[in-house]
Amino acid sequence: MILSNTQKSFAAKSNSYFILLIFLIIPLTTNYCQLTTDNNFFSPYNRLKFGNYLYKDKDYLRAAKEFKEYLKVYSNDTVQFKFSNSFFKIGRFTEAADNFKGLFFSSTLSEEARLMFFESNFFQNDFNKFRNLADQDVYLSLKYRKEIERLKFTTYFFDIATLPAENIILEPFPDSVQSQIAKFYIQKKIPLHKNPTTAAILSTLLPGAGKIYTGEVGDGITALVTTALSAYLAYTNFNAGHQFRGWLFAGMTAFFYGGNIYGSAASAQIYNARIRFDFDKEVKFYFEQRNYFLPQIDL
Amino acid sequence: MKTRLTAIFFCFLLFNIVNGQENLQTQLNYANGFFNSKQYYDAVTEYKRLLFFDSTKIYQYGANFKIGESYKAGAKFDDAIKYFSFAELNARNDDEIFETKTEIIRTNILRRTTERALQLCDDLEKDERFNAKVDTINYWRGWAFMLSDNWKSAARSFARINPNHELKLLAERTDKAKVSVTFAKVISYILPGAGAIYSGNFLSGLMSLGWNTLAGYWTINSFIEKRAFDGIVVGELLWLRFYRGAIQNAENFAIEKNLEISNKSLRFLQNEYKGTKL
Numbered sequence: 001m002i003l004s005n006t007q008k009s010f011a012a013k014s015n016s017y018f019i020l021l022i023f024l025i026i027p028l029t030t031n032y033c034q035l036t037t038d039n040n041f042f043s044p045y046n047r048l049k050f051g052n053y054l055y056k057d058k059d060y061l062r063a064a065k066e067f068k069e070y071l072k073v074y075s076n077d078t079v080q081f082k083f084s085n086s087f088f089k090i091g092r093f094t095e096a097a098d099n100f101k102g103l104f105f106s107s108t109l110s111e112e113a114r115l116m117f118f119e120s121n122f123f124q125n126d127f128n129k130f131r132n133l134a135d136q137d138v139y140l141s142l143k144y145r146k147e148i149e150r151l152k153f154t155t156y157f158f159d160i161a162t163l164p165a166e167n168i169i170l171e172p173f174p175d176s177v178q179s180q181i182a183k184f185y186i187q188k189k190i191p192l193h194k195n196p197t198t199a200a201i202l203s204t205l206l207p208g209a210g211k212i213y214t215g216e217v218g219d220g221i222t223a224l225v226t227t228a229l230s231a232y233l234a235y236t237n238f239n240a241g242h243q244f245r246g247w248l249f250a251g252m253t254a255f256f257y258g259g260n261i262y263g264s265a266a267s268a269q270i271y272n273a274r275i276r277f278d279f280d281k282e283v284k285f286y287f288e289q290r291n292y293f294l295p296q297i298d299l
Numbered sequence: 300m301k302t303r304l305t306a307i308f309f310c311f312l313l314f315n316i317v318n319g320q321e322n323l324q325t326q327l328n329y330a331n332g333f334f335n336s337k338q339y340y341d342a343v344t345e346y347k348r349l350l351f352f353d354s355t356k357i358y359q360y361g362a363n364f365k366i367g368e369s370y371k372a373g374a375k376f377d378d379a380i381k382y383f384s385f386a387e388l389n390a391r392n393d394d395e396i397f398e399t400k401t402e403i404i405r406t407n408i409l410r411r412t413t414e415r416a417l418q419l420c421d422d423l424e425k426d427e428r429f430n431a432k433v434d435t436i437n438y439w440r441g442w443a444f445m446l447s448d449n450w451k452s453a454a455r456s457f458a459r460i461n462p463n464h465e466l467k468l469l470a471e472r473t474d475k476a477k478v479s480v481t482f483a484k485v486i487s488y489i490l491p492g493a494g495a496i497y498s499g500n501f502l503s504g505l506m507s508l509g510w511n512t513l514a515g516y517w518t519i520n521s522f523i524e525k526r527a528f529d530g531i532v533v534g535e536l537l538w539l540r541f542y543r544g545a546i547q548n549a550e551n552f553a554i555e556k557n558l559e560i561s562n563k564s565l566r567f568l569q570n571e572y573k574g575t576k577l
Contacts, residue, residue: 039322041352050351062344229532236529245517 044073051082060086077107078299084113085298088120096120104139112297114141118148119294127155146172150293156188157283163189173293180286187279196268203264207257210264214271223263227256323353330365339369359389367402376410393428397435404439405577413447416440434460441466442577445568448561450474465574473564480553487549491542494549498556507545514538 040046051066064086067079084099097120103113117139121130133139134152141148150172156163163169166185173181194214203210207227211220234249287293330345346362346369353359367382380403387399400423407416420440423429429436437459444453445466450473457467478498487494491511495504514537521530568576 041322041326041348046352050348053351054347059347062347065344229536233529233532236526240524240526240529 042069044070048079051079055082055086058089060089077103077109080107081109081113081116081299085116088116091123093120093124097124109299111141111143114139115144115147115294116297118144118151119292122151122155122292125158127159128161130155131161144295147294154287154292157184157287158280177290184279184283184286191272191275191279193272193275194268196265199264199268200261203261207260210261211267214264214267216267219263219267223256223260227253227260230256323349323355323358326352327358327362330362334365334369337372339373342366342369356389360386360391360395363389364399364402367399367406371402371406371409374409376406379406380410397423397429397432401435401439404443408439408443408446409577411446413443416443438466438575441470445470445564446577448557450477450561450564465572469564469567473560476560477557478553480550480557483549483553484546487546491545494546495552498549498552500548500552503548503552507541507548510541511538511545514541 041050047066048070051063051070054060054063054066064083067083067086070076070079071083080099080103084096084103087093087099088096097117100113100117100120103109104117107113118130118134118141121133124130131152134148153164153169153172155161156169163185166182169185170178170181199210199213201210202213203223206224208220208222208224211217211223230249230253234246234253237249238246326345326349330342330349333339333342333345343366346366349358350362350366353362363382363386367379367386370376370379370382383399383402383406387396387403390396390399400419404416404419404423407413407419417440420436420443424433424436437456441453441456441460444450444456450470454467454470454474457464457470461467483494483497485494486497490508492504492506492508495501495507497504514533518530518534518538521527521533
């Protein structure tokens with residue numbers, strides 16, 4: 001087909017206009033839209049991107065702020081979970097628990113949120129409240145029922161609540177650790193405490209004996225020798241006619257003797273506190289090393 | 300027509316680039332606003348945002364440096380050093396490298412990792428690029444010594460800058476005002492209580508001397524009266540206890556006095572010194 005010059009010119013003009021139109025539309029659809037999304041660093045999309053970066057960088061407090069701003073505009077379960085988890089990671093467990101609660105219903109992360117809700121409550125160290133929560137079915141997770149139950153029984157090792165029967169506590173724990181948990185149970189149930197009154201009576205009868213009873217053998221022998229020596233010095237000084245020195249050493253003897261009785265009772269209390277402290281430390285270390293038998297959940 | 304279209308295309312391309320740059324510049328100004336008003340937490344957030352969106356990498360040095368400064372101002376020294384190191388990696392010239400390195404040294408001094416600060420000063424001094432900046436290196440080396448309570452070495456470092464440098468004179472004064480802990484102990488061995496008196500604790504020194512005299516008298520008196528066992532026990536339980544106590548006291552008083560002198564100089568540096576501080 002042969003085109004006339006007018007037609008050729010028209011076709012060329014049409015092509016040119018078309019290309020021009022494309023150049024005009026492209027910026028409108030990319031550049032200007034990006035101005036409101038990509039180039040605006042504070043758009044919800046960019047806040048989410050930046051929040052995710054901060055979250056990966058473990059800068060959780062800043063990440064939480066970015067997620068919060070995003071969630072003001074859009075609803076997103078994953079972001080809500082990360083937002084709650086940011087509080088969990090920085091030890092703000094109350095806020096973490098409150099925010100995990102928001103994912104309990106009609107969410108794909110409902111089960112994980114429930115577990116994290118219980119974890120957040122566990123680390124608040126109000127174990128009585130934790131046990132009450134664990135007994136309420138409305139909060140329980142079907143998928144993580146066993147984990148939550150384990151946490152519930154773990155709480156008994158950390159406070160002064162009356163221990164349930166041994167078999168009940170042991171049941172949710174794996175077979176491989178049951179002997180260790182049973183050992184903790186016995187230690188918690190029958191702690192090897194020393195009686196302060198017994199220690200005081202022993203030291204009244206024989207200076208230092210109370211200390212030896214509480215395991216302070218060196219202190220006990222020193223107390224016995226010091227008291228005996230000062231008593232002997234008081235005796236010899238009185239005999240030699242040195243009244244002042246005699247009374248001085250007699251006073252010292254009374255001070256050592258009385259001090260040792262008091263010290264033995266205190267030593268028994270310190271011994272008991274040490275037993276409790278060592279037990280708490282050992283239990284905490286044991287469970288921490290095993291992440292409280294909980295799965296690692298992070299998105 | 301082709302030329303026109305090409306021109307239009309490049310115009311739009313340029314617009315995009317300029318527009319992106321403007322946004323980054325606005326973000327930088329926004330972060331600087333927080334930094335200048337000492338809102339360091341928000342400043343760090345906004346500088347991090349700038350870094351995150353800065354695909355051109357032109358703000359890498361400045362923003363990382365400012366983050367380092369913000370963390371330093373908030374006493375988060377480990378983080379500060381981390382970001383100063385990032386800034387150093389992105390430095391564009393020797394001046395910027397020197398600036399970040401001195402900031403790392405200053406942060407180490409504040410963090411009380413003096414050995415590291417001194418090592419970095421030595422490294423910087425050996426670097427031929429910074430031959431003209433020896434005074435600055437000596438200045439911060441002097442500060443490192445001052446904050447580690449080594450006033451004599453501090454005076455030597457400042458003297459290399461200027462024999463009459465204000466901080467050299469201060470360091471010398473502080474060093475001279477300090478008492479010798481060893482001397483205080485030695486004279487207490489010879490005369491119990493003398494070390495405490497030397498450290499300025501007259502009452503305690505005299506009481507120590509009194510107790511030692513009394514306990515010594517009782518010990519010797521027991522031996523004279525041929526009650527040797529009494530003498531040994533009194534000597535061991537009382538005299539030796541007071542004698543040892545006098546030596547320990549002399550040491551503690553001397554350390555305390557030196558601490559007081561150092562703290563006075565450090566307070567001067569903090570509140571009255573007008574030169575560049577940490």
